Amino acid sequence: MSRFVSLFLILFVSCFSLGQNNKTRTAATTPSGVQVLYVVEGTTIYTYNVDPQTLNLTQVGTPLDITNANLGYEEFLASTPNDHFIYFLAANAQLTPYLWVFATDTNGAPLAPAIQQMAIPGLLGIQINSQGNYLYAIIAGTSHNLVTPTTIQRYALDTTTGEITQPVIEATYPIETNSSGEYCGLELLSFNTAGTKLYDEVSCDGGGEAKGTYFELPVNPQTGALGAQTQLFHWSNATEGGDYIQFTAGLMFDFNNPASYMTGYNSVNVYSVTGNVKALLVHCAESMLEACGSSVGVAHPSGEYVFMAIAQDTTQIDKVDLTDKKIVDTGNYIPGSLTYGLTSEFSPDGTLVYATTQNNGDYIIQVFGFNVATSVVTPGEMIGHSGPFYTAERY
Numbered sequence: 143m144s145r146f147v148s149l150f151l152i153l154f155v156s157c158f159s160l161g162q163n164n165k166t167r168t169a170a171t172t173p174s175g176v177q178v179l180y181v182v183e184g185t186t187i188y189t190y191n192v193d194p195q196t197l198n199l200t201q202v203g204t205p206l207d208i209t210n211a212n213l214g215y216e217e218f219l220a221s222t223p224n225d226h227f228i229y230f231l232a233a234n235a236q237l238t239p240y241l242w243v244f245a246t247d248t249n250g251a252p253l254a255p256a257i258q259q260m261a262i263p264g265l266l267g268i269q270i271n272s273q274g275n276y277l278y279a280i281i282a283g284t285s286h287n288l289v290t291p292t293t294i295q296r297y298a299l300d301t302t303t304g305e306i307t308q309p310v311i312e313a314t315y316p317i318e319t320n321s322s323g324e325y326c327g328l329e330l331l332s333f334n335t336a337g338t339k340l341y342d343e344v345s346c347d348g349g350g351e352a353k354g355t356y357f358e359l360p361v362n363p364q365t366g367a368l369g370a371q372t373q374l375f376h377w378s379n380a381t382e383g384g385d386y387i388q389f390t391a392g393l394m395f396d397f398n399n400p401a402s403y404m405t406g407y408n409s410v411n412v413y414s415v416t417g418n419v420k421a422l423l424v425h426c427a428e429s430m431l432e433a434c435g436s437s438v439g440v441a442h443p444s445g446e447y448v449f450m451a452i453a454q455d456t457t458q459i460d461k462v463d464l465t466d467k468k469i470v471d472t473g474n475y476i477p478g479s480l481t482y483g484l485t486s487e488f489s490p491d492g493t494l495v496y497a498t499t500q501n502n503g504d505y506i507i508q509v510f511g512f513n514v515a516t517s518v519v520t521p522g523e524m525i526g527h528s529g530p531f532y533t534a535e536r537y
Contacts, residue, residue: 177533179509181507190202202250211232217529218267228534229242239261240261266329272334275299276296290318290319293314320349323349327344357372386399388440424467431468434469438451459472474519477497477521505527507531508521
């Protein structure tokens with residue numbers, strides 16, 4: 143389910159944030175670079191470094207104000223895998239979508255002025271591949287007869303300067319809007335670790351029905367070219383619920399929520415998507431684990447855990463056991479919610495978790511250390527925020 147479909151579930155509901163690529167199914171290692179947290183407050187980007195040992199947050203650099211950006215457009219931030227460059231998507235005063243490119247210092251803080259500032263009409267989202275040498279953008283064209291031709295365009299990304307050039311149309315989707323009010327849109331979700339697969343979603347809402355279709359597109363790692371898409375999954379629902387899909391560690395996680403106002407009907411399904419073949423590995427309903435039947439969740443980058451929202455400010459950490467084909471409660475919890483689909487919930491290496499809580503109407507981010515081998519969490523520092531946040535590792 144995409145961002146524009148799932149805003150009503152902002153505390154729980156993808157692509158994945160765009161700074162969060164798929165990880166291999168192995169235990170996360172000790173952080174080797176600088177752990178970075180970006181918080182976007184309006185049109186200002188604040189940068190924090192996170193100490194993985196003390197779990198303290200330290201503001202670094204000078205807050206970067208995008209002075210000619212406009213709050214009337216959804217902002218978004220992405221980084222290259224090594225975080226040497228960040229890409230900020232917003233709009234100017236005339237609501238024309240713009241992409242700003244900034245270099246970062248050794249702490250990951252963006253440096254003014256912008257390396258590049260581009261007006262890209264119709265720009266809706268971006269993804270940077272695992273090697274950091276191509277940027278893929280969703281561009282919506284001019285609608286005609288309730289159809290909006292929407293393309294995925296590939297830009298060459300200079301790993302030395304951060305600049306993007308040479309846009310090439312790689313795929314085209316006829317995105318439909320019907321007369322009953324149903325609106326559809328395309329979203330790029332994530333790449334696999336090798337950068338040889340791109341996952342995207344066409345989701346629709348309104349008109350009495352919600353639905354989503356998920357595709358895998360092969361990627362040529364030498365040229366960045368995309369091949370023909372293969373449909374992996376589809377869901378539709380005439381009630382208030384929906385499915386929330388994540389691709390990570392060679393797995394597809396389907397958090398099925400058929401009726402959002404009822405409990406006991408949800409489920410978690412884990413599929414293998416290796417080699418374009420989708421095979422069900424785990425089906426977890428309430429009879430297996432209460433959280434599977436009553437809440438939605440977020441998959442850890444390792445694919446070994448799901449973080450299930452069992453209450454407004456309580457997240458239960460559950461183990462994905464592929465051998466015994468079940469999901470089990472680890473007994474570990476986080477006091478807060480994970481914001482799936484809108485921000486980065488984990489550090490790139492999976493050893494840090496970011497949760498949000500509310501205090502008198504104000505949002506608070508808290509960082510937690512996470513031991514992938516034992517699932518034990520260690521609480522860290524908190525900061526207040528009112529906008530989305532994104533994670534990166536600068537090395």
